[in-house]
Amino acid sequence: MDVSIIETSSLGDRSYLISDGAIGVVVDPQRDIDRVLALARDRGVRITHVLETHIHNDYVTGGLELSRTTGAEYVVPTGDDVGYQRRAVSDGDLIDAGPILLQVMHTPGHTHHHVSYVLRETTGGIRGVFTGGSMLFGTTGRTDLLGKEHTEELTHAQYHSVRRLAAELPPGTEVYPTHGFGSFCAATPATGDSSTVGEQRETNPALTQDEQRYVDELLAGLADYPAYYAHMGVLNTEGPPPVDLSLPKLVDPDELRRRIEAGEWVVDLRERTAFAAGHLGGTLGFELSDSFVTYLGWLYQWGAPLTLIGENEDQVADARRELVRIGIDDLDGAAVGEIHTLVAGTALRSYRVADFAALSERLPEQDITVLDVRQRNEYETSHIDGAINIPLHELADRLGTLPDGEIWVHCASGYRSSIAASMIDRPDRTTVLINDDFDNAKDTDITSTT
Structure with a gap:
């Protein structure tokens, strides 16, 4: 046996x-x-x-x-x-x-x-x-x-x-x-x-x-x-219906831009630092990893039109498999290729990627906001002095409470903060993604432990 x-x-x-x-x-x-x-x-x-x-x-x-x-x-x-x-x-x-x-x-x-x-x-x-x-x-x-x-x-x-x-x-x-x-x-x-x-x-x-x-x-x-x-x-x-793992229909850059401008869910599957280096404004970065389906499913507005951006068809197919596991069956399409080929005449946006050592050097200037998107129990255990704690799953409803200016966003590893950075990024704000393990913050003097 x-x-x-x-x-x-x-x-x-x-x-x-x-x-x-x-x-x-x-x-x-x-x-x-x-x-x-x-x-x-x-x-x-x-x-x-x-x-x-x-x-x-x-x-x-x-x-x-x-x-x-x-x-x-x-x-x-x-x-x-x-x-x-x-x-x-x-x-x-x-x-x-x-x-x-x-x-x-x-x-x-x-x-x-x-x-x-x-x-x-x-x-x-x-x-x-x-x-x-x-x-x-x-x-x-x-x-x-x-x-x-x-x-x-x-x-x-x-x-x-x-x-x-x-x-x-x-x-x-x-x-x-x-x-x-x-x-x-x-x-x-x-x-x-x-x-x-x-x-x-x-x-x-x-x-x-x-x-x-x-x-x-x-x-x-x-x-x-x-x-x-x-x-x-x-x-x-x-009783769930039969599963469909077929590739969603492909959309061209003009249609992709129309969907972004309409405020639809357009999700970029690329690695988080690639997204930070260049992405279409108005898209959300959900790196296709083991955490992808949990956090997309957590934040997704159930039933909303959803389009994926992938580097290739295999990446989109893998994301579709993950999504059907939690019942997100109806994808409205996908765009595939190098990000610069999907711009449809618009400029790519980007933001900085840093670590906790860089934050430690920057904090004494006291003209930035630190946004911690971990859950409350994580924050209560240890956190950056003066950080604002808004758990990732609450961020969409609280975007209006964020201050203007420069915001450094972090979590425990960089995955949740990469999603948050894509959510808060806008032309009149400076966004910095801390892509680092929170344990490394403990090597600095910027944390408080309870």
């Missing part, structure tokens, strides 16, 4: 293909199911079952389409009122896929109806457990995604679910979570790439703390999560 990991690092999630002989079972597949189908072909297996641990809040599932494409049985927890045919499973149910046997364990906390799947050997032993958003590596799934009125109840439930997993499963049981590799579905950052139940007994806060301390610390530590989460549960409950 083999358990293959299908990594989606841009969303901090994992899907799994369990294979034994000619049989395959998939757990929590992402929207772009071609990756799963290719892996199944490589393993020489037929997918007979597709399992969901819960109705997901951070991505659009590929489970429904995968089950329809392969003819597999689609398994979803009982209690989730969905708009499609599926096998609803409850605590103790068995999923018998011939050589692969999985037992359902109700593990509420991340959602009310969340389940884990215990992978059993046909000889009676236990191989692993697929924990979804319950027991993660050194943490647990967050418990506030269904609304404030449910959060405390779900946090207590999460504590007991993780404790049940630890009590009922042998210490050598491999833990296979869906979330926790950078996903905002984790209550706190996860640690490590693999783990067992025994290791979690030593490190997981739900297993090392008493219940009230666990609840208090989890609730106190919950930070904001992406706005696009509000759409994921709805799409997954109704």
Whole structure:
């Protein structure tokens, strides 16, 4: 028996293909199911079952389409009122896929109806457990995604679910979570790439703390999560349409300029320093990296016309794949090529890129503004003296509060600040992007720590 990991690092999630002989079972597949189908072909297996641990809040599932494409049985927890045919499973149910046997364990906390799947050997032993958003590596799934009125109840439930997993499963049981590799579905950052139940007994806060301390610390530590989460549960409950990964229609420079002047969303996918060196005024810089889809989805005005600018068609295709994972299916087009070929008679804009050492030299002049676009908990831990803190996801609504003049913008690594710099850049303002690790600011005398 083999358990293959299908990594989606841009969303901090994992899907799994369990294979034994000619049989395959998939757990929590992402929207772009071609990756799963290719892996199944490589393993020489037929997918007979597709399992969901819960109705997901951070991505659009590929489970429904995968089950329809392969003819597999689609398994979803009982209690989730969905708009499609599926096998609803409850605590103790068995999923018998011939050589692969999985037992359902109700593990509420991340959602009310969340389940884990215990992978059993046909000889009676236990191989692993697929924990979804319950027991993660050194943490647990967050418990506030269904609304404030449910959060405390779900946090207590999460504590007991993780404790049940630890009590009922042998210490050598491999833990296979869906979330926790950078996903905002984790209550706190996860640690490590693999783990067992025994290791979690030593490190997981739900297993090392008493219940009230666990609840208090989890609730106190919950930070904001992406706005696009509000759409994921709805799409997954109704049943997502088939995925379309085709290249959007290409637009010429004149049409691109018209869309920019109309105030439409035009997103430049190039590397952040390339954008700073030369870009079309009125466009937004979202470097195509592991953080791209999270932050574009967070800031995007849902349903607004969206056009991409890419260096080549492959870059646009990669961005489209990322976007369909969170349900942004309708792209209005793309422009491809060297940026100077897309200007349509307008001049390119640019701004300076600097580091924290340069900021340290500049600050004594006291005629600049420092804009910190990290989340509040990051700012409260340590920040630049005198900096204005506006988390990136609040910036669009607060642009009018920014002072005129020269603004240096930073975050923890340069990614969020690069988006912010593209948002605040305008002809009558001097924008400076700090493309640097915030730890380097600690080597100067410009930070305060709480």
